[in-house]
Amino acid sequence: MFDNIIVSAAAETADKLSIGDAAITAVFGYAVVFAGLIILMIVLYCTGAIFKSKDAKAKAAAEAEAKKAAPAEPVAETKAELPLAPGSAGHVKLFDVPDKEAAMIMAIVADKMQKPLNELHFISIKEVK
Incomplete structure (x- = not known):
């Protein structure tokens, strides 16, 4: 209504x-x-x-x-740093591979091997055609 x-x-x-x-x-x-x-x-x-x-x-x-x-004592280091692999900061020879792809390949290899990248030594990266 x-x-x-x-x-x-x-x-x-x-x-x-x-x-x-x-x-x-x-x-x-x-x-x-x-x-x-x-x-x-x-x-x-x-x-x-x-x-x-x-x-x-x-x-x-x-x-x-x-x-x-907090105690007044200095905190002791919990883990000693691992030494770098020899040549880990050296040059990598790239054959027909751009720098960006080479970096990605190195990161993938390090992840699959479950190792830090600084413990791996890459000599060269070559594209297989």
Whole structure:
């Protein structure tokens, strides 16, 4: 019952609106939507700022606690560095292979062998045709 009344009232109002009135109504509608979006953006920005400040305070407190609990002794090295393979930084002879492809090939070989690239020694790379 009320649905028919609302629909007929809206239809009569739409027939009575001029182009200028419709434009003003549309502009006010857009203004309300954009104002709501701006308010939502401000709320989200403020919420993010609050959480960032809480996070920074917690991090600073954790660092201060770690400094108090840390011993005064110097930290010993945990792993000795491996020496570089002889000639690993030397030149590689490339035959019909661009530098970019040669670097990719060397990286793939090192990955498949599960060895660091500095432990491998490449002498030459040649494209097989």
